[in-house]
Amino acid sequence: MARARIDEATGRVAVRAVVDGGAQRDDLATAVRYLLQVLAEASPGRSVEVRVPPFGAVQAVEGPRHTRGTPPNVVEIDAETFVALATGGTTWGEAASAGRVHASGARSDLSALMPLDY
Numbered sequence: 001m002a003r004a005r006i007d008e009a010t011g012r013v014a015v016r017a018v019v020d021g022g023a024q025r026d027d028l029a030t031a032v033r034y035l036l037q038v039l040a041e042a043s044p045g046r047s048v049e050v051r052v053p054p055f056g057a058v059q060a061v062e063g064p065r066h067t068r069g070t071p072p073n074v075v076e077i078d079a080e081t082f083v084a085l086a087t088g089g090t091t092w093g094e095a096a097s098a099g100r101v102h103a104s105g106a107r108s109d110l111s112a113l114m115p116l117d118y
Contacts, residue, residue, distance in 0.1 A: 006034040015118065018083050032079050035086040038118045039110075042083045048073040049108050052082045063107055073105030088115035 017023040020075025032055040040058040047063030092111035
């Protein structure tokens, strides 16, 4: 069963609430899921799994498709850092240097995709 899409207006409101500070957990969850949706649409594919626990994960980036077990290219990011990366509040290099991005695999550098055009 396909995941329900988050409409653009709802997603943008949630992202703005998180960026402005004082967002509730529901806002953070909606913002992360919306931005993951935008990432998957901006860079379709199945060669990298992007995980933002506990809110969601998507497969993105063109290349060899992963079908079983742990994918060879995995990016795991906490929710606040993912929103900051996606909105331009921080860079991939800054987040990686601070240990807030855990990435493995040759295709796991998403710096060219961030910030997202949401």
